[in-house]
Amino acid sequence: MAGSEVPTVVGSVEELMDVLFSRSGAGHGLRAAASLRRSFPYDKELQVAGLVHGLGRPEPTARALRPLLGERVARLVRMAAPAPGETRGPGPGARVEADVEALRLAVDAGRGSGGGDAGVLEDWRPVLELVAAGAYDRTG
Template identity: 55%
Template sequence: MPYVASVLELMDLLRGCSDDHGLRTAALLRRSHPADKELQLAGLVHDLGRLLRPSERAGRALLAAEAVRPLLGERVARLVRLLAPEGGSGGGREGACDDGHADADAVATLRQAGEAAAASGLDAGVLEDWRPLLELVAARAHPAVPAGNAIDPLGS
């Protein structure tokens, strides 16, 4: 499974997106939940699976989650993974809301922001505005590794 090794690589991937849905979602979350940086970044990267494997529809949330986990940490990955129902049990709305998961409210908020962003003409700014936050969260996820450097997912 592919993974994103650095903030620079992630930004390059996100620049390849044909729309700014992730930017609008993240901007809405920044306004409604300014203290929850990981939630904002989950909104920014939640469509990454579509960019990594455009021809595949099933499993995009899991693909996006696993791609960002080594860089942005477990919570961002979990929020992305739990966001969309894909092919049944465990990964979607049912898994996020019915199992008493600690992030169930955050997933519901993320889902609502994604839906609002799809219907919104909000000027979300530019991707470069998110780089400092991406670097901050990456540094927190891996304090011994500078945020601009590659993360080795195997820890070697």
């Protein structure tokens, strides 16, 4: 894996764990995921999006993770970084917007906190495996 980008396709949870372990900023993702786990304990896809959101540029990261973690996680990763000049308002995608807003708030909160209660990366392996297996798919 060259540079700071995610591989073109992340094919397994083991490969994703390697990518996460290789990132010096993984603590930020841990803090965001832990915040989402507290606020949305049953929404594992949202939590995983918080964990992986900062692995690289949003669009390539989303493409690389989509085959493993599914469409919803990929969409959240892609949408977590607001586009320049973006405006939001109520509309047909209100649930998606609420999910994106929750993710953005957790990401912002994770930037400033010490993260003492964020846990360790290895704790997320079972959640990643279940999301990868489709056990928490909320796209339907």
